[in-house]
Amino acid sequence: MPPRKPRGSYAVGDERRQRILDTAVEHFARNGYHASSLARIAHDVGITQGGLLHHFRSKEDLLLSVLGESEERDRAWVFSDDGLTDTRQVTAAQHVTAALKLVALNTTRPGLVRMFTVLSAEAAEPGHPAHAFFTQRYARLVGNISGAFRRSIDSGEIRPDVDPVAIAEEIIAVMDGLRIQWSLNPDQFDMVGRLHAYYDRLLRTITTSETGLPPA
Amino acid sequence: MPPRKPRGSYAVGDERRQRILDTAVEHFARNGYHASSLARIAHDVGITQGGLLHHFRSKEDLLLSVLGESEERDRAWVFSDDGLTDTRQVTAAQHVTAALKLVALNTTRPGLVRMFTVLSAEAAEPGHPAHAFFTQRYARLVGNISGAFRRSIDSGEIRPDVDPVAIAEEIIAVMDGLRIQWSLNPDQFDMVGRLHAYYDRLLRTITTSETGLPPA
DNA sequence: GTCTATAACCGGATAGAC
DNA sequence: GTCTATCCGGTTATAGAC
Structure with missing residues (x-):
């Protein structure tokens, strides 16, 4: 469901997706994976939990997206x-x-x-x-x-x-x-x-x- | 409530307490603090969640007891x-x-x-x-x-x-x-x-x- | 000392309206 | 793309019986 772009920079419509990723980083940092909640992440983004799950099909999907994205950016930066x-x-x-x-x-x-x-x-x-x-x-x-x-x-x-x-x-x-x-x-x-x-x-x-x- | 012994080795009645601590170590190791549950720890000990809370007044109390006990034992051993x-x-x-x-x-x-x-x-x-x-x-x-x-x-x-x-x-x-x-x-x-x-x-x-x- | 029962709440995921 | 409603289950902690 999340519109996977081929690679590289994102189209305009993915700004929401990026905001979710950034917010998720903060939450996983504070609480780890298990103790973080989709509802609280969504709240900080300004949407509901249902809305969040439109972009990431599950909590696990969100975690792996966060990890993959972070590493990819670091590698490019180094x-x-x-x-x-x-x-x-x-x-x-x-x-x-x-x-x-x-x-x-x-x-x-x-x-x-x-x-x-x-x-x-x-x-x-x-x-x-x-x-x-x-x-x-x-x-x-x-x-x-x-x-x-x-x-x-x-x-x-x-x-x-x-x-x-x-x-x-x-x-x-x-x-x-x-x-x-x-x-x-x-x-x-x-x-x-x-x-x-x-x-x-x-x-x-x-x-x-x-x-x-x-x-x- | 948990009968705090002055220090050193435990009386016979504290074997249950020690078993809870050992089991809690395993759970906190696997899942961290937030994702561990008193009910599952109690189940592995062989008692109910209510029974566990007779020995430790809260989950936080259990955590701090586990940490303190481990360190004390290590220090004595070293x-x-x-x-x-x-x-x-x-x-x-x-x-x-x-x-x-x-x-x-x-x-x-x-x-x-x-x-x-x-x-x-x-x-x-x-x-x-x-x-x-x-x-x-x-x-x-x-x-x-x-x-x-x-x-x-x-x-x-x-x-x-x-x-x-x-x-x-x-x-x-x-x-x-x-x-x-x-x-x-x-x-x-x-x-x-x-x-x-x-x-x-x-x-x-x-x-x-x-x-x-x-x-x- | 351990149990059952229960209170009060939060978790992720799905369905369907708009 | 986002919302509301709902399902179903799990969470800690307390109360009181035995």
Whole structure:
């Protein structure tokens, strides 16, 4: 029923749909999936629950639309400069730059960040509607990041005895963990600073030359 | 109403209470707080919802009891050997030992681990019943860990230019983040191994002598 | 200490009017 | 495209019997 556009920017009539998605992000962030209610989301949009279900056939459909849309936008944004068109040629240094840039952007939208934090925890349960989404997401992230480090090992920038997959999993853990602490205290916790310090120390330890990162 | 024992081990009549707590852990782990229901918890215990509310006056009371009890047990367990009686004399090396020991224990109880992951994310919302609990918990963890590193700086084991609070926050982030990935895939993700590798690299970077960690 | 019964309310989804 | 009405079920908490 929701008029799926082929891809890319939306036609004028989809502004309502977009407003629903934005509102749903806030609610899922605050309450997680189960405790959010379509009626309250609809109320904040300014329509009724029945009206909302005209755009998304079910609550689960709404959740997966929110997740998919967010990721797609992020991906497009990360690669919007540096001439990076796809992820298969990124080096470790380029990954670090892109990751810091994305995390800095994320500090401007606490709702979205909290939504991913809450849902990635909830979705560990195999029956959760977003379980498959997060399983695939983590697999893809590990693949992308470990690929970047593998390329930098091959080119001699990084020591050949490091395990790219282990490094990728550790980096993802740091980002996820920092998000939790930042969500609990967005005004005082320096998420970008902590991540920068972590990357700096990591690279100093595993690069062949001992070049660090430019200062924050 | 629940017969609060002064502290320590429980009298015989509290076995029912303990069974409720154990069952509640599993439910909160699977569904988070909001989506768990007293009736289903009671059903798994083998009593009715009314019977459950005889032991805990409300759902929120049950949640906070579960959180408090778990932490208290963990704390007692961590300090059960090594002669560590309280946290005010722990060094960085002792912290690492204790943390690895606790994480290893945690791999044997996925339910409890998932509960903390889900709730620490959910509880970022100021109105959440466990918000105060997690705020205080993180503050206490940062205090304990940064204290340990500060002592090791004072004694000359760790370089004086490191920021103990920043290190503490990073360590907590790594542990939290590893928990997320492990919860999503408990059988294949090597949580202890990753944490060990992280600590090893961290200590190699910030200790004055370049002694690492004993192998996993 | 546990039960049943009930109050008072909220959940998602569907049907059909306009 | 949005609304109202409705179905059916689930939620916490209380009251009172045994």
